[in-house]
Amino acid sequence: MRNAARVSAETLLILLLLYLFLELLGIAWSVLWPLVVALLLTTLTWPPVRLLRRRGWPPALAASVVTVLFLALVVGIVVLIAVPVSAQAGKLAQGVVDGIETVRDWASGPPLNISDDQVNSGLNSAVDKMQASVGSIANATLSGVSTVVNGLVTTILALFLMFFFLKDGSRFLPWLGRQLPGRLSTDLPEIAARSWNTLGSFVRAQAFVGLLDAIFIGLGLWIVGVPLVLPLAVLTFVTAFVPIVGAVFAGLVAVLIALVFNGWVKALIVLGIILLVQQLEGNVFQPMVQSRGLGLHAAVVLLAVTLGGNLAGIVGSLLAVPVAALVAVIWGYLREQLSDPPVEPDPAPGPAREEAAASE
Known part of the structure; x- marks a missing residue:
């Protein structure tokens, strides 16, 4: 019983310390999250930096070049997605309108048989609900804007931290030691x-x-x-x-x-x-x-x-x-x-061991 009580008390103490640790992580998360993102980005960009440094490039120059190329790659990906979509924006908008009309025509026939008056009534009800919840929509919009701003700040901090990790990361472990x-x-x-x-x-x-x-x-x-x-x-x-x-x-x-x-x-x-x-x-x-x-x-x-x-x-x-x-x-x-090191077994008795014992 004493052993069980001691183990239970130690377990509760460990769980309490773990809870406090998680609470501290939650308090410092606004700083830790950019650090985590920077570490993840650094793992992607470190191999080319290591290659450049092995070829004699200074650490700051190698980190700067790779950071700029990484930003160019990200911008290129955004352009690769945005340009074709913007070129098809007119067709996409017309397709959305046609799709809505197709759904409306289908709903007006069997088996649903939804009339235009019912559709208009539903639209009016939706508009009334939206007008009644303007405050909630505004709060949600402000929360979304705040989330976007926090995301931009996190991205900028992560990029700066990534640059410093690429430039000085190899000196961290010796310094820590x-x-x-x-x-x-x-x-x-x-x-x-x-x-x-x-x-x-x-x-x-x-x-x-x-x-x-x-x-x-x-x-x-x-x-x-x-x-x-x-x-x-x-x-x-x-x-x-x-x-x-x-x-x-x-x-x-x-x-x-x-x-x-x-x-x-x-x-x-x-x-x-x-x-x-x-x-x-x-x-x-x-x-x-x-x-x-x-x-x-x-x-x-x-x-x-x-x-x-x-x-x-x-x-x-x-x-x-x-x-x-x-x-x-x-x-x-x-x-x-x-773990304990493996214990080597004693050699089995044999002629060599018997001769050594006899000589002693």
Whole structure:
């Protein structure tokens, strides 16, 4: 009973400390989130910086060039999506109008038999409800504007932090080792180095999965004959880094364009293609690639994403797998350090040992 009480008290103390740690993370999240984004971006941009530095480039110059090229790539992706869409804006608007008219004509016939008076009455009711909830709409709009502003600030901070990580990141671990006493000067830099490699594996795996999504969905859209295939494929790749919402948004855009330009039959075909690819990604591609790159079992990856989504929504889903991988890295290192070295067995008695004993 004493042992059970002692273990229970220690467990409660650990849970209390964990709760306080999570509360501190929530308080400092406005600073930690740009740091996390910067680390994720640094894992993508570090290989070219390392290559340039090995060729004799100064760290500041290599980091500056890669940062500028990264920004140019992001702007190019935005242009690649925006220019074709703007060129088709007139057709897209007319297609939306035609689609609404088609739905209205279908609803006016059997089996629904909705008359124009009923449609107008429904529209009037919707307008009245919108007018009654102007305050809520204004609050939601202000919240959306605040979210956009916070996103821009986070992006700018993350880019600046990425530049400094690229320029001075290689000096961080030696500096950390000099600041810590005793075994910590060896243990923490080693854990940080392993965690960095694991984080890089996660980002590369996510990019590979997004590339597979873009290729398969792009091929499906091209076969069906949906316009704007290249912008939709690029949008699919970019949104693959945002779990759940990214895939839903890209799929919704593709189905909407197919509905506007190709009709509801091909829109349903596109919806089926997207659902098939997303199922393959979530249940086959992503667990297999991430489990190999991170050293985690596919079931652990699925459970981590589910738990992270339930605890923290989109951000939790995004960070669940790397956090699980980092926990596995720390646990593996602690297990290596705490495990006893193997005991070598005594040699079996034989003629050599008997002769040595006789000589003694």
